[in-house]
Amino acid sequence: MKMEQGMQLIDGNGKFNVDGLKDFMTATEFAQSGLSYAIVAIIGSQSSGKSTLMNQTFHTNFEEMDAYNGRSQTTKGIWIAKCSDIDPFTIAMDFEGTDSNQRGEDDTAFEKQSTLFALAIADVVLINMWYKDIGLENAASRPLLKTVFQVMKRLFKPRKKTLLFVLRDHSKTPLEYLKTALLEDIEKIWAAVAEPETLCSAPLKEFFNVEITALPHYEFQEEKFKEQVAQLRQRFVHSIYPGGLVGDRQEVEPASVFPLRAEEIWKIIKDNKDLDLPAVKVMVATVRCEEIADEKLKCFTYDEDWLKMKEAVQDGPVSGFGGAVSSILETYLSEYDREVVYFDQEVRNEKRRQLLSNALMVVRDAYDTLLMHLYSNTVKSFKTRLEQSQNEGHEYVVDIHLYSQSCMVEFDQGCEDAAIHQSEWNASKYRKKLICDMLSEMMAKYKKQITHALSKRVESLLESGERDTWASIRNLFEGNTEAAVSEFSDAAVSFNLNSSEIDTRSQHLREHARNLLEMKAREAADAGRVLMRMKDRFSQVLSDYESSLSWYSWTGEINLDEVERKTLSESLRILSIMAAIRFDGMPDRIEKVLYSSLMDRTVPDPSLQNTFMGAKLDPLASDTWEEVSPEAITLLKPEDCKSLWMNFIEKIKPMMTGARSRQDGRRKAREGLAAAVAEIGAVGSAAVLTLLGV
Numbered sequence: 183m184k185m186e187q188g189m190q191l192i193d194g195n196g197k198f199n200v201d202g203l204k205d206f207m208t209a210t211e212f213a214q215s216g217l218s219y220a221i222v223a224i225i226g227s228q229s230s231g232k233s234t235l236m237n238q239t240f241h242t243n244f245e246e247m248d249a250y251n252g253r254s255q256t257t258k259g260i261w262i263a264k265c266s267d268i269d270p271f272t273i274a275m276d277f278e279g280t281d282s283n284q285r286g287e288d289d290t291a292f293e294k295q296s297t298l299f300a301l302a303i304a305d306v307v308l309i310n311m312w313y314k315d316i317g318l319e320n321a322a323s324r325p326l327l328k329t330v331f332q333v334m335k336r337l338f339k340p341r342k343k344t345l346l347f348v349l350r351d352h353s354k355t356p357l358e359y360l361k362t363a364l365l366e367d368i369e370k371i372w373a374a375v376a377e378p379e380t381l382c383s384a385p386l387k388e389f390f391n392v393e394i395t396a397l398p399h400y401e402f403q404e405e406k407f408k409e410q411v412a413q414l415r416q417r418f419v420h421s422i423y424p425g426g427l428v429g430d431r432q433e434v435e436p437a438s439v440f441p442l443r444a445e446e447i448w449k450i451i452k453d454n455k456d457l458d459l460p461a462v463k464v465m466v467a468t469v470r471c472e473e474i475a476d477e478k479l480k481c482f483t484y485d486e487d488w489l490k491m492k493e494a495v496q497d498g499p500v501s502g503f504g505g506a507v508s509s510i511l512e513t514y515l516s517e518y519d520r521e522v523v524y525f526d527q528e529v530r531n532e533k534r535r536q537l538l539s540n541a542l543m544v545v546r547d548a549y550d551t552l553l554m555h556l557y558s559n560t561v562k563s564f565k566t567r568l569e570q571s572q573n574e575g576h577e578y579v580v581d582i583h584l585y586s587q588s589c590m591v592e593f594d595q596g597c598e599d600a601a602i603h604q605s606e607w608n609a610s611k612y613r614k615k616l617i618c619d620m621l622s623e624m625m626a627k628y629k630k631q632i633t634h635a636l637s638k639r640v641e642s643l644l645e646s647g648e649r650d651t652w653a654s655i656r657n658l659f660e661g662n663t664e665a666a667v668s669e670f671s672d673a674a675v676s677f678n679l680n681s682s683e684i685d686t687r688s689q690h691l692r693e694h695a696r697n698l699l700e701m702k703a704r705e706a707a708d709a710g711r712v713l714m715r716m717k718d719r720f721s722q723v724l725s726d727y728e729s730s731l732s733w734y735s736w737t738g739e740i741n742l743d744e745v746e747r748k749t750l751s752e753s754l755r756i757l758s759i760m761a762a763i764r765f766d767g768m769p770d771r772i773e774k775v776l777y778s779s780l781m782d783r784t785v786p787d788p789s790l791q792n793t794f795m796g797a798k799l800d801p802l803a804s805d806t807w808e809e810v811s812p813e814a815i816t817l818l819k820p821e822d823c824k825s826l827w828m829n830f831i832e833k834i835k836p837m838m839t840g841a842r843s844r845q846d847g848r849r850k851a852r853e854g855l856a857a858a859v860a861e862i863g864a865v866g867s868a869a870v871l872t873l874l875g876v
C-alpha cells in the first residue's frame with residue numbers, strides 16, 4: 183500500500199473507514215511515532231487547487247482535477263496520506279471543497295461537519311483562498327471562515343491550532359498589505375460570529391496562531407510556484423519543535439490512539455452532539471490504558487519467572503518469593519507507566535489501580551499457598567520441639583515460652599520474606615491461626631492432665647457410694663481443675679493474650695472437667711450398674727452382720743427384720759447418691775424422699791407427702807426432683823429410682839430367705855444342743871460348752 187497516494191478516511195456519505203485506517207496505520211507504522219507527529223488539513227472552496235497544493239507541498243498523491251475537464255468536484259469526503267520525507271511523521275488530510283454546487287442543500291451540513299473535524303483533529307489547518315477574495319464582502323471564502331469560527335463555539339477548551347492562510351494566485355500586491363487586510367477581515371468575521379458569553383472577550387489569537395502566506399499562479403508561474411511551495415514545505419520540517427508551525431503540544435496524544443480518536447470525534451460530529459474534546463480525550467485514554475493494562479496483565483500472567491515461582495510454591499515456602507514477585511510485578515507496572523504517560527492522568531491512575539489489583543489477584547493464590555506452608559511447617563516444628571523437650575523432662579511452661587517465641591519469630595520472618603510490596607496484604611490471618619493452634623496444643627495438654635487426674639478417681643468414688651461421695655468428688659474436681667487452669671494461665675502469657683481470652687480458655691478447661699465428670703457420673707448411673715452395686719452392698723452388709731454374730735447369739739435371737747432394714751438403707755444410699763450430680767454442696771432431700779417412700783411406708787413423713795384434692799400422691803411418681811440445687815443434674819429420675827428399687831427388692835429376696843433359713847438352722851441346732859445338755863447333765867454340759875468355746 184503506497185500511503186502517499188492516500189486513503190479515503192470518510193466517504194462522501196460520512197462513513198468512517200475503520201478497516202482502511204487500520205491498514206493505513208500498519209502500512210505507515212504511524213503508531214510507532216509516539217508524540218512525534220503532526221497532522222495537517224486543508225480546507226477551502228471546491229476546485230481551489232487544494233489537492234494540487236498538498237501534493238506539491240507534501241509529495242503526496244491526492245487526486246487532482248484534470249485541467250481539461252473543467253471545474254467539477256474531485257475530492258469526495260476526507261482523505262489522508264503520509265507526507266513523504268518530512269520529519270516528524272506528518273499526515274496530510276485533504277477535504278472535500280466547500281460551497282460545492284454538487285451537493286445541493288445538504289452541503290452546509292457536511293461542510294460544517296468536515297470543518298469541525300479538521301479543527302478538532304489537525305494541528306495545522308491550511309485555509310486555501312484566492313488572494314482576490316480579501317476585502318470582498320461576497321468572496322467565496324467568507325462563508326468558509328464564518329463556518330470555521332462558528333464551529334469553534336462547539337470546541338470546548340481546544341488545543342491552540344495554527345490556521346495557515348494560503349493566498350493563491352498572488353501577483354503584484356505586496357504581501358504585507360494583503361496580510362493586514364486579511365487580518366482585518368478575519369477579526370471582523372470573528373467578532374460577528376462570537377457569542378458574548380463565550381468568545382466575545384477572548385481574542386482570536388487565544389484560539390489560533392494565525393499565519394499567512396501567498397503563492398503565485400500554479401499554471402502561469404509554475405517555476406516560481408514550485409520554488410515558494412518548496413519554502414512552504416520547509417516550514418513543516420521540524421514543525422513540532424519549539425517555535426515550529428505546530429502550536430500548543432501540551433495535550434497531544436500518542437499516535438497510536440489516532441484511529442480511536444478520529445473515529446470517536448467523527449461519530450460525535452455525525453451525531454450532532456456537542457464536541458467535548460476533553461471527554462474524547464478521557465474516552466480515548468480509557469480505551470488505550472485498558473488495552474495496555476490488559477496486555478501487561480497478560481504478559482505478567484505468562485511471565486516465565488513468575489510461573490516458576492508459582493509452581494515452586496506448591497511444594498513449600500520459597501525463599502525470596504516476595505521480593506522476586508514484587509520485582510516482576512514492578513517490571514510490568516513500569517512498562518505500563520511508560521506507555522500511558524501521555525494519557526489523561528486520572529484515567530491512567532485508575533487503570534493502573536485496576537491492573538495492580540488484577541495482577542495481585544493472579545498472585546494471591548500462590549501467596550496464600552506459601553503462607554499456608556509456613557503456617558503448617560511452624561505448627562509442626564512447634565509440636566516437635568515441644569515434644570522432644572518434654573521427653574527430656576523440661577518444665578512445660580518454660581518450654582512453651584521458649585518454643586512459641588522462637589517459632590513466631592521464624593514465622594514472622596517467613597511472612598516478611600513472602601510479602602508482596604505492591605500489596606497491603608498481611609499474614610495476620612495465618613498468625614492468628616498459628617497462635618490458635620499453639621494454644622490448642624496447650625489446651626489439649628491441660629485437658630489431658632485434667633482427664634488423667636479425674637477419671638479413675640471419680641469412677642472409684644462413685645463406685646464406693648459413700649455419704650461424702652459428692653463432697654470428695656467436688657474437692658477432687660476443684661483442686662485439679664484449678665491447678666490446670668492456673669498453669670495454663672501462666673503458659674498463655676507467652677502469647678500476649680488479653681485477660682478475657684485467657685478467661686475464655688480457662689472456662690473451656692473447667693467445662694471440659696465438668697463434662698468429664700458428667701460423663702463418668704452418667705456411666706456410673708446406668709441402671710444395671712446401680713442395681714448391681716446395690717445388690718453387692720446389700721450382700722456385703724448382710725454377710726458382715728452374719729459373720730459378726732458371736733456364739734453368744736446362739737443363746738439369743740438377732741432381729742433379722744432390723745438387719746434387713748439397716749442393710750436396705752445402705753443400698754438406698756447408693757441409689758440416692760446416683761440419683762443426681764451435686765456440683766455444689768447445697769443440701770437436698772433426695773435421700774429423705776427415697777427413704778420415706780421406699781423404706782418407711784408405714785410411717786410416712788408428712789412433710790414429704792404430696793396430696794391432690796385430699797388423695798395421697800406418690801412423691802416418686804415424677805420425672806423431676808424437687809428442692810434440689812439448680813446446679814444439680816438428674817441422673818436417675820424419681821420414677822426410675824422407684825422401679826430400680828422394686829427390681830432390687832426382688833433380687834435380694836433370695837438373700838433374705840437364705841439368711842432366714844440359716845437363722846432357723848441355727849435355732850434348731852441351739853435347741854438340739856440344749857436337749858443334749860439336759861441329758862448329759864450339768865457337768866457334761868459344762869464340758870461341752872467349754873469345748874464349744876462359749
Ligand SMILES: Nc1nc2c(ncn2[C@@H]2O[C@H](COP(=O)(O)OP(=O)(O)OP(=O)(O)O)[C@@H](O)[C@H]2O)c(=O)[nH]1
Pocket residue numbers: 227228229230231232233234235245246247248249250254255256257258277278279280350351398399400401
Ligand atoms: N488558478 C489556479 N488554478 C490552480 C492552481 N492550482 C491548481 N489549479 C487548478 O485548479 C483545478 C482544481 O485543482 P484541484 O487541486 O483538484 O482542486 P481541489 O481544490 O482539490 O478540488 P476539489 O477537491 O474538487 O475541491 C485544477 O485544474 C488545477 O490545475 C492555482 O494555483 N491557481
